[in-house]
Amino acid sequence: MKKLWRFRGGVKLPGFKTLSNSASIRQSLIPGVVTIPLRQHIGETAEPVVKVGDHVYKGQLIATSGNFISAPVHASTSGSVIAIDKHTVPHKSGIAEVCVVIETDGADQWHPDIEPCTHPNNLSADELRTRIREAGIVGLGGAVFPSAAKLKPTRPIDTLVINGVECEPYITCDDVLMRSRPEDIIRGILLLRRLVDPAECIIAVEDNKPEAIKALNDAIKKLKIAGVGSVNTIHVVAIPTVYPAGSEKQLIKVLTGKEVPQQGLPYEVGIVCLNVGTTAATYDAIYDGKPLVSRLVSITGPQIKHPANYNVLLGTPVAHLLEDAGVRHVDDTKLIMGGPMMGHDLPHAQVPVVKATNCILAEKAAPLENIASMPCIRCGACATACPIGLLPQQLYWHSRGKDFDKLEHYNLPDCIECGCCAVVCPSHIPLVHYFRYAKTEKAAHELKLKLADQARLRTQEREARLERVKKEQEERKARRKAARLKKKAATANQHNADGAESAAKVST
Amino acid sequence: MAVLILTILALVFGGILGFVAIRFRVEGDPIVEKIDSILPQTQCGQCGYPGCRPYAQAIADDEAEINQCPPGGDAGVQALADLLGSEPIPLNPENGEADDGLPMVAVIDEETCIGCTKCVQVCPVDAIVGAAKHKHNVLDAYCTGCELCLPPLCPVEDCIVMRAVEPSIKSWKWPNPEAVDEGQAA
Numbered sequence: 001m002k003k004l005w006r007f008r009g010g011v012k013l014p015g016f017k018t019l020s021n022s023a024s025i026r027q028s029l030i031p032g033v034v035t036i037p038l039r040q041h042i043g044e045t046a047e048p049v050v051k052v053g054d055h056v057y058k059g060q061l062i063a064t065s066g067n068f069i070s071a072p073v074h075a076s077t078s079g080s081v082i083a084i085d086k087h088t089v090p091h092k093s094g095i096a097e098v099c100v101v102i103e104t105d106g107a108d109q110w111h112p113d114i115e116p117c118t119h120p121n122n123l124s125a126d127e128l129r130t131r132i133r134e135a136g137i138v139g140l141g142g143a144v145f146p147s148a149a150k151l152k153p154t155r156p157i158d159t160l161v162i163n164g165v166e167c168e169p170y171i172t173c174d175d176v177l178m179r180s181r182p183e184d185i186i187r188g189i190l191l192l193r194r195l196v197d198p199a200e201c202i203i204a205v206e207d208n209k210p211e212a213i214k215a216l217n218d219a220i221k222k223l224k225i226a227g228v229g230s231v232n233t234i235h236v237v238a239i240p241t242v243y244p245a246g247s248e249k250q251l252i253k254v255l256t257g258k259e260v261p262q263q264g265l266p267y268e269v270g271i272v273c274l275n276v277g278t279t280a281a282t283y284d285a286i287y288d289g290k291p292l293v294s295r296l297v298s299i300t301g302p303q304i305k306h307p308a309n310y311n312v313l314l315g316t317p318v319a320h321l322l323e324d325a326g327v328r329h330v331d332d333t334k335l336i337m338g339g340p341m342m343g344h345d346l347p348h349a350q351v352p353v354v355k356a357t358n359c360i361l362a363e364k365a366a367p368l369e370n371i372a373s374m375p376c377i378r379c380g381a382c383a384t385a386c387p388i389g390l391l392p393q394q395l396y397w398h399s400r401g402k403d404f405d406k407l408e409h410y411n412l413p414d415c416i417e418c419g420c421c422a423v424v425c426p427s428h429i430p431l432v433h434y435f436r437y438a439k440t441e442k443a444a445h446e447l448k449l450k451l452a453d454q455a456r457l458r459t460q461e462r463e464a465r466l467e468r469v470k471k472e473q474e475e476r477k478a479r480r481k482a483a484r485l486k487k488k489a490a491t492a493n494q495h496n497a498d499g500a501e502s503a504a505k506v507s508t
Numbered sequence: 509m510a511v512l513i514l515t516i517l518a519l520v521f522g523g524i525l526g527f528v529a530i531r532f533r534v535e536g537d538p539i540v541e542k543i544d545s546i547l548p549q550t551q552c553g554q555c556g557y558p559g560c561r562p563y564a565q566a567i568a569d570d571e572a573e574i575n576q577c578p579p580g581g582d583a584g585v586q587a588l589a590d591l592l593g594s595e596p597i598p599l600n601p602e603n604g605e606a607d608d609g610l611p612m613v614a615v616i617d618e619e620t621c622i623g624c625t626k627c628v629q630v631c632p633v634d635a636i637v638g639a640a641k642h643k644h645n646v647l648d649a650y651c652t653g654c655e656l657c658l659p660p661l662c663p664v665e666d667c668i669v670m671r672a673v674e675p676s677i678k679s680w681k682w683p684n685p686e687a688v689d690e691g692q693a694a
Contacts, residue, residue, distance in 0.1 A: 089677070091680075092682070095676065097676075437681070437683065437684055439682075444679070454650070455549035456561075458632075459549070461634070
């Protein structure tokens with residue numbers, strides 16, 4: 001039995017997992033049109049490489065970027081590109097970003113160049129990394145960080161952590177994935193392990209998913225019997241069900257007792273952490289040569305008639321999925337992308353499913369918001385619940401006062417917006433909303449200062465330039481004047497000389 | 509005796525002060541720098557001075573009030589009052605109306621531009637590029653929205669207009685929860 005640690009704070013939440021984890025995976029039907037945003041990851045937007053009118057195959061590259069922190073985007077089904085323009089993306093703001101819109105032909109035909117790799121073990125580490133990058137794989141746990149950027153650690157790695165915790169209520173896509181494709185996940189891990197070369201490898205699963213734990217253990221056993229000896233160092237570890245145990249830094253603390261430094265990354269303490277979905281996507285990319293064009297999405301919540309996990313083509317409109325799953329009362333339904341704790345409202349149901357979409361939660365409209373928030377009574381429950389060890393109460397005051405220096409002092413940037421503080425608050429203060437508000441206000445303020453500095457510098461440089469030009473002009477003028485005087489003097493001399501000569505001639 | 513001691517002390521301390529004044533001389537005027545760092549650097553001249561720094565100098569010299577900067581708004585006046593230890597006063601309407609907070613940039617219509625270079629010369633942050641008889645263009649990232657290039661400077665009607673910067677996910681801000689709370693109560 002592996003020794004486990006505890007992270008501070010956290011809350012126990014009702015899971016609501018049985019709603020969607022009992023049904024088998026359902027294949028969502030191909031929609032008439034898929035809308036694929038060109039930025040589905042943290043980092044730079046990819047540039048389109050197709051034109052309107054082009055025919056595309058499933059898995060064909062449609063946008064790419066040379067930036068290290070970026071991921072290419074592929075067509076999720078075959079059809080023709082009918083537009084490359086701005087559409088609302090699944091973001092709280094409802095802002096439109098550039099998307100490639102594909103009218104599907106229903107054939108769902110893979111690109112002819114895509115073929116399975118017969119000997120993935122013969123590929124070099126660099127080739128593996130390139131293929132993972134080119135397949136557009138990003139962290140599928142929700143943070144959508146381009147995975148290839150994680151797989152080139154600059155220092156030795158002790159532990160590779162595969163995150164199958166899935167701690168938010170309602171979401172079950174990782175659970176169902178682990179139960180349905182355990183062997184693929186293990187094979188994916190074996191590939192990833194070659195890239196980071198860790199001493200050990202841990203698959204962490206919350207103890208409320210016994211079937212997933214059993215499936216993974218069985219798969220390891222099976223591979224061991226099949227003679228894949230290197231699975232020996234892969235261990236499945238059941239961890240206690242406490243929210244937010246699935247958050248990267250909290251999970252690392254539970255498994256190893258190590259704390260990732262403030263605003264640091266796991267590799268600094270010798271750990272690389274990847275989601276199980278990412279692992280399965282790596283398997284697909286290397287063994288089958290298939291880029292990331294679909295993902296598992298939990299469609300669940302009290303308003304859904306048939307909650308289940310769907311295998312969804314990226315770019316499918318949420319409304320198309322809801323049609324299949326059935327919504328009870330369309331009018332008073334609130335749609336959330338992600339879980340109830342960290343998810344955000346969708347502006348409307350026409351937004352597409354993206355790489356980050358792990359769950360579509362349909363709740364009754366505004367049950368919580370109806371409870372008006374009461375004044376803070378300084379009970380300190382939020383500080384006890386905070387898994388980071390922040391003081392949400394202080395942050396709350398300073399967020400309201402927009403005191404950016406104080407917010408920095410109380411480490412606002414370290415807040416992971418897990419929502420524990422807001423859940424335990426007896427006054428129902430939407431604390432996380434305040435912190436998100438304060439974070440964006442602070443960023444806007446800093447940007448304003450940066451632009452002001454830039455403008456100041458440019459003004460100074462312009463003035464210096466004007467000064468220099470003026471000086472140069474004056475100098476040129478002075479030079480010209482001097483030249484003119486000299487010439488005049490020279491001609492006068494000549495004249496004089498000529499005069500003297502002629503005078504001399506006359507005298508002789 | 510007492511007179512002698514005091515005279516010696518006065519000479520010694522005077523010497524120290526004189527030495528310090530030369531040795532630790534502060535280049536420039538720090539108060540002007542501080543005022544300038546509060547001003548929004550739009551360089552629009554609405555205050556009546558040819559840029560933010562001259563206005564900062566004027567405030568430091570007690571020649572100008574602190575309420576002449578519309579882009580800075582009331583928050584700017586407040587910050588200046590805090591710095592200078594004076595009372596905040598409302599913005600002077602003669603200098604123009606306060607900014608509504610939406611960042612604006614100038615846009616040149618390439619079809620109507622005649623290439624007169626007037627705007628290129630007046631732009632305080634060199635954010636307009638172009639040469640005589642060639643179409644000009646604004647570098648969005650550097651434009652401060654000062655409006656100095658607008659007509660009557662620009663001789664062509666509807667050539668240069670101000671446009672709000674398009675909101676993006678990066679620049680989007682979460683709404684204030686307090687406002688949302690009140691909105692629901694009402």
